[in-house]
Amino acid sequence: MYQHIKVPADGQKISVNADFSLNVPDNPVIPYIEGDGTGVDISPVMIKVIDAAVAKAYGGKRKISWMEIYAGEKSTTVYGPDVWLPEETLQVLKDYVVSIKGPLTTPVGGGIRSLNVALRQQLDLYVCLRPVRYFTGVPSPVREPEKTDMVIFRENSEDIYAGIEYQQGSEGAKKLMDFLIKEMGVTKIRFPETSGLGIKPVSIEGTERLVRKAIQYAVDNDKPSVTIVHKGNIMKYTEGGFRDWAYALAQKEFGAELIDGGPWCKFKNPKTGKDIIVKDSIADAFLQQILLRPAEYSVIATLNLNGDYISDALAAQVGGIGIAPGANLSDSVAMFEATHGTAPKYAGKDYVNPGSLILSAEMMLRHMGWLEAADLIISSMQKSIASKKVTYDFARLMEGATQVSCSGFGDVMIEQM
Ligand SMILES: NC(=O)C1=CN([C@@H]2O[C@H](COP(=O)(O)OP(=O)(O)OC[C@H]3O[C@@H](n4cnc5c(N)ncnc54)[C@H](OP(=O)(O)O)[C@@H]3O)[C@@H](O)[C@H]2O)C=CC1
């Protein structure tokens, strides 16, 4: 049926109901992309740890059938030199509904466009969900890392990240420059002859669907606030539009009312009766606020590029990108992945922290409703860190730690279950 993908004989597909709830069989097939760089190290460890947690939680009644699918460098060896993202990979990601991926390399400057972004765009995975929480004992550069407890909702389909760009000197750049100068009367391009150009689309629909998810998350998870992070003072009609449309949605769909004339607003959580405040922060100020007053922020809704920067900055606050998980979500399809990239200098060395991908898989188990296995992962992560048997990233900052390898940390996690 597929050219290179081998469907496991013993598993069934997860399916989606009309209300977007999932039917998860006891033996679901989960497609995974190993990933470039350190993907080769972390993906097998993630699978081993998740299998152990599922076996322990359900005593053999439930089991994941993993199905390897291809993207990135491995795809070019399996499918041929120029095939970075095979059509059948996209088809499987849609058909099998829930998947997980390792990181994929994107060259800087030239070369192929990001496959990570292409996957999100082609599957319309418009939410990039990145929870940021502190695990006791993790070395952190801040004094009170436990005060950082945020969940980032990053818009995943628009913004400058959409990749509409024209290289300096290209026909496209010349055409667009001509149009801007001659037809739009633009006079502000300082060096028109030597500029590359990029376009930043931000829409009402794109904003509303992202912000709706962020506010609903605050309602479902008893969170005190949603902060819209933007640079709307400077980019008024894109970032500023995002802020205005976000506030408007909070009022229109959640019944939020202005506080002291606005723009902040609040509504009562229908599930708890508590207030949820919807507020905003300009992105540069936000980046210093999260360091100085992290406890004042909870759910964050932001655009694609801001969300990228904020994800890594917040990850650092709770001990680094070695334990920063994430998910890319549409209404039906979910693809889980770590926040970090391929860390090429460590590739194949069995060295890096597999924690981000393991915690991404923990989010996946929770998404599937396999809560007992997900809880086991969290408690094992806590105990493993407390045991101080950790990978280099924590060991180098932790007093009295024993440094273990990437696979070694997986084994520690399995021992701690
Ligand atoms: N979603 C995706 O697939 C993503 C892909 N990328 C791509 O990855 C490539 C490399 O990007 P780069 O900017 O170097 O960012 P990376 O996130 O790959 O690495 C930056 C640094 O983060 C730390 N780090 C990364 N992974 C781990 C881990 N598992 N455990 C512990 N520490 C870790 C290392 O820090 P230290 O040096 O201190 O040890 C590393 O040098 C690029 O091509 C980029 O486009 C980037 C982000 C996301």
Ligand SMILES: O=C(O)CCC(=O)C(=O)O
């Ligand atoms: O696609 C890439 O290579 C980088 C993407 C990224 O940094 C992210 O999504 O956090």
Ligand SMILES: [Mg+2]
């Ligand atoms: Mg990033």
